[in-house]
Amino acid sequence: MIDFGRLKNQALASLFTRFPSLGRKAADKVETMRFDDTPWTPAPGPLSGLKMSLVTTAGAHINSDTPFEMIDKSGDPTFRVIPSSTPVADLMITHDYYDHKDADKDINIVFPIERLKEYVAEGRIGALSERLYGFMGHITDGHVDTFINREIPKVSKMMKEDGVDVVLVTPG
DSSP: OOOHHHHHHHHHHHHHHHOHHHHHHHHHTSOOOOOSOOOOOOOSSOGGGOEEEEEESBOEEETTSOOOOOSSTTBOOOEEEEETTOOGGGEEEOOSSSOOHHHHHOGGGTSOHHHHHHHHHHTSSSEEOSEEEEEBSOBOTTHHHHIIIIIHHHHHHHHHHTTOOEEEEEOO
């Protein structure tokens, strides 16, 4: 069965990629969250001695995982755990709100797992966490509360359990 809503979202994403000014006009209409402060903690030392995790909002996940919800217009606030040992051939993107044709060819564009492994091998990063995380960046309405108050605390707890010192966050 053809999902015309998904086709529309994919066509708009392609159009906004081809004509960025249209994308900016559409984005200007979206009310964004504002914060009075930004929680920031400096890195506790040089990267060469730290454990890093990776979080993307590009909709990346293991191809055997449940894909992100694309029918709900408010998005999907949940996350997928991606073991750092996962071969890139086993990863995919489920996200209709940006054009990810190039990232489908090389997932490192939005989820630079191979680059981070290279940096670990070169000693630039101390270690890569065993658990990495994929989110879908399109989250609106009531799902924002779920994302902030349920899903983010879960991921934070898992990172603490894994001894993560720093996190690289990449957009989709």
